[in-house]
Amino acid sequence: MTHAADTISPGQVAERGRRALLHEPAGGDPGKLTLVRARGSLVWDDQGREYIDCTAQAWSNNLGANDPRVIAAAEAQLHRITHARPTFHTPVLLELAEAVVAVAPDGLDRVGFTLHGSMAVEMAFKLALRNRPGAQHIITLQDAYHGRSLATMAASWPHPNNVFGPLQPRFTRVARPDLYRPRAGLTPEADADLCLGLLRDTIDKGIDGEVAAIVYEPIQGNGGHNEYPDNWHRGLRQLCDEYGILLIADEVQTGFGRTGTMWACQYYGIEPDMIVFGKGVGGGFPLAGVLAKAEHARFVAGDDQLTFGQFPVAMAAGLATVRAILADDLPARAAEHGHYATRRLLDMQQRHPLIGDVRCPGLMVSLELVRDRQTKEPAPQETTEVFRRALERGVILGESRYGGRGNLIKVKPPLDIERDQLARALDVLEDVIGEVEKEFAR
Numbered sequence: 001m002t003h004a005a006d007t008i009s010p011g012q013v014a015e016r017g018r019r020a021l022l023h024e025p026a027g028g029d030p031g032k033l034t035l036v037r038a039r040g041s042l043v044w045d046d047q048g049r050e051y052i053d054c055t056a057q058a059w060s061n062n063l064g065a066n067d068p069r070v071i072a073a074a075e076a077q078l079h080r081i082t083h084a085r086p087t088f089h090t091p092v093l094l095e096l097a098e099a100v101v102a103v104a105p106d107g108l109d110r111v112g113f114t115l116h117g118s119m120a121v122e123m124a125f126k127l128a129l130r131n132r133p134g135a136q137h138i139i140t141l142q143d144a145y146h147g148r149s150l151a152t153m154a155a156s157w158p159h160p161n162n163v164f165g166p167l168q169p170r171f172t173r174v175a176r177p178d179l180y181r182p183r184a185g186l187t188p189e190a191d192a193d194l195c196l197g198l199l200r201d202t203i204d205k206g207i208d209g210e211v212a213a214i215v216y217e218p219i220q221g222n223g224g225h226n227e228y229p230d231n232w233h234r235g236l237r238q239l240c241d242e243y244g245i246l247l248i249a250d251e252v253q254t255g256f257g258r259t260g261t262m263w264a265c266q267y268y269g270i271e272p273d274m275i276v277f278g279k280g281v282g283g284g285f286p287l288a289g290v291l292a293k294a295e296h297a298r299f300v301a302g303d304d305q306l307t308f309g310q311f312p313v314a315m316a317a318g319l320a321t322v323r324a325i326l327a328d329d330l331p332a333r334a335a336e337h338g339h340y341a342t343r344r345l346l347d348m349q350q351r352h353p354l355i356g357d358v359r360c361p362g363l364m365v366s367l368e369l370v371r372d373r374q375t376k377e378p379a380p381q382e383t384t385e386v387f388r389r390a391l392e393r394g395v396i397l398g399e400s401r402y403g404g405r406g407n408l409i410k411v412k413p414p415l416d417i418e419r420d421q422l423a424r425a426l427d428v429l430e431d432v433i434g435e436v437e438k439e440f441a442r
């Protein structure tokens with residue numbers, strides 16, 4: 001049988017893509033590969049080149065790519081039933097629901113599913129409004145990223161090319177504290193207190209009507225890997241309790257083990273009213289959803305039904321993935337690998353002034369590259385060059401192109417990456433950082 005990859009010569013890919021596809025490549029040209037195969041933490045392009053994938057394909061393959069347990073479960077489901085509209089339950093839907101609730105933080109006992117993180121965030125917004133009838137507002141944080149549907153794009157940081165405004169709802173974006181760049185003269189904790197005060201002012205004086213929910217990522221991912229001091233998490237919970245606002249944690253990126261615990265909420269001691277999940281739960285298949293409290297009203301028929309929202313094949317893959325995450329104790333693997341990677345990166349930081357900051361936890365690892373450690377001036381060109389050179393040597397690093405400063409390198413491979421693969425990726429990273437430092441010093 002001829003494989004599609006055999007019929008497209010590498011030189012034709014960009015041209016054929018331009019002619020046939022509606023979408024420009026995400027992330028631009030550097031690093032645009034045509035991938036034909038994946039296994040674990042490795043991917044192969046159409047020229048047979050092998051890469052260590054430190055992006056886990058948008059931080060989604062928490063369990064390495066094409067895990068045989070996931071493939072077998074999806075395959076078996078293919079022969080049972082591939083599609084059931086939301087009017088009907090399937091056994092796999094109920095099994096998955098029970099499995100996800102079983103690994104959820106205490107008190108989050110109900111779950112709803114959909115296919116994409118963006119739609120899951122919208123599901124959480126709808127559930128918040130269903131539970132706070134009359135409330136008309138949802139608060140999000142500056143530099144947040146919650147997706148690319150019309151609503152979630154509006155709930156994220158302002159996209160520079162956004163022409164979709166006329167059809168987008170309005171969200172109120174509030175200031176957030178910054179661990180690496182707290183406001184002038186403040187400690188991160190004082191910065192968090194200041195932001196909590198500003199948030200209170202916004203609720204009291206800046207919004208007409210009631211606020212249904214505050215949504216935030218426990219660690220902002222696409223907005224620049226921004227972690228928060230503990231008093232921010234605590235303060236948000238207190239404020240929500242005081243005002244009767246629902247607290248939604250968007251764990252699409254941090255959930256299912258990435259931070260070294262099953263949920264980032266557990267790592268930071270956050271007690272949200274809802275958790276949004278996605279990415280890592282599907283084992284490479286599209287799957288996302290919302291965990292909520294049993295005390296909250298459920299959706300009524302018609303509130304939230306999508307034809308393929310409860311796709312049995314993705315659910316079977318998800319069920320196998322959740323079982324594999326538990327069987328292999330992937331949160332513990334993420335914590336171990338994360339310690340190792342962070343130790344090595346902190347060690348590199350001693351030798352390389354370009355590394356301004358090293359961030360974790362678990363395998364949510366990144367570096368901020370700066371031209372000057374004192375001023376923390378971002379180094380975006382150097383970052384692109386580090387990314388490009390690593391790619392040439394067979395390592396796909398993550399980059400931040402979104403609301404951040406374009407100077408973030410991310411090392412977020414599958415949580416079950418082999419240790420020697422992780423070590424090799426870090427070796428390459430150090431080599432190319434050294435080269436780029438020399439080149440830009442000239």
Ligand SMILES: Cc1ncc(COP(=O)(O)O)c(C=O)c1O
Pocket residue numbers: 058115116117118119121145146147148217221222250251252253278279288
């Ligand atoms: C925190 C967060 N929320 C939501 C989303 C949207 O997920 P999806 O791209 O599956 O719609 C993302 C995707 O990067 C994300 O990082």
